[in-house]
Amino acid sequence: MGNSNRPLSPHLQIYKPQLTAVLSIAHRASGVFLVIGTLLLVYWLMALAQGPESYAHAQAFFGSIFGRLILFPWVLALFYHLCNGIRHLFWDMGAGFELTTVYASGKLVVVAAVALTLIAFGMAYAMQGGVA
């Protein structure tokens, strides 16, 4: 405290980006992004509560290119945060800290997040308008 001459650790850009560090900050970034995205769910519920007309507006919004461009990254961020969150829960239990395991689980999380996102949108497009 108070000593401005103490040595500083190297700046972030000195390091080559590593999967572990990138996934770590991506967990935070996706979390913040998801918080903003909760407004989409609030908007959808409010539109539904206000009646068929408002709901039609909401559906037009979500169905538009702009709406889809927001929805897709939001679902991807959700699944990434969810999968990586499970990875964190294993760490909380003291499991999976070996370097090889950390990298393997990191890759698995990315693959799972992309796969779940594609499945979700595949379901949505396959069921479009058809399911009760």
Added chain:
Amino acid sequence: MSMRSPLAQVRGVGSAKAGAHHWWAQRLSAIALVPLMLWLVASLAAVATADYATAVAWLRSPLNSALLILLIGAMFYHAHLGMQVVFEDYISTHWLQVTGIILVRFLAILLAAVSIIAVLHVAWGS
């Protein structure tokens, strides 16, 4: 040698007692959100692409409205816990940090209340 930090020794207050509460609450809400979010995305993939009547019918089911209300509660709780940590880590100006945390907390409660009431509005008809 004492294991306490110099600041803790000066203040003589010891630990904050509830030190693990935030951590535990964050994990607990995270665990709850795993099945709830999978359920929400799977449901909305079917329901949100259909028409108004389908969405209303879906939300009128007591199981669906109850799960959605629980999801809304856990989601905004988890969101405000997470944003609090982000503010604590990245905003060093103390009054700004505290103001941010308070605003996010109030906003989370407001959005949760609006969402839950919207669910009940549909579920109970009006």
